Amino acid sequence: MTSIYDFTCKTSKGQAKTLKDYAGKVLLIVNTASKCGLTPQFEGLEALHDRYAAKGLAILGFPCNQFGHQDPGSDAEILEFCQLKYDVKFPMFAKIEVNGAGADPLYRYLKKEAPGLLGSEAIKWNFTKFLVDREGNVVERFAPTDTPESIEKKIVALLG
DSSP, rough: OSGGGGEEBBBTTEEEEEEEGGGEEEEEEEOOOSTTTTTTTHHHHHHHHHHHGTEEEEEEEEEEEEETTTOOOOHHHHHHHHHHHHHOSSOBBBBBBOSSOOOOHHHHHHHHOOOHHHHHOOSSTTTTEEETTTSSSEEEEEEETTTGGGHHHHHHHOOO
16 A cells, blocks of 8 residues: 555444545544543544534544553444534544554554654554645654644645
8 A cells, every 4th residue: 555545444334435535635533532531632623623624624533442441332332422422523433453463554554654753653542643635645643642723733734
């Protein structure tokens, strides 16, 4: 795989979704969790979605249960939680692994394209974020503690 658009992921409702559908958009790809101290970031992510979706931003949420077992529910339960608690309208995908032998191919690609601190590819925790430009290039990786609000200017710059 040589492009982010070569990947197909399973939605939270079990349907295959090709990332080609997001070609020409700025993407913010986030591994999420519903029982984490950082879970309130859903509010900021949804605010970004509300403000910039019409201008070409797509936020893609990928639940992950690898960090402290903080997303133990089923895909349907996670989606319901996100919609009821945070009014999430951006796409949520099926639960995946982001590290180890079972890491989702999309995340293997993202980690190679934008390694973390000191070149580490491992995802350190929930709410690690990857910013992708309109051409499908992985531009930057953000730490879990980088809030959606703190990266808004970088998103706006890519939206043009």
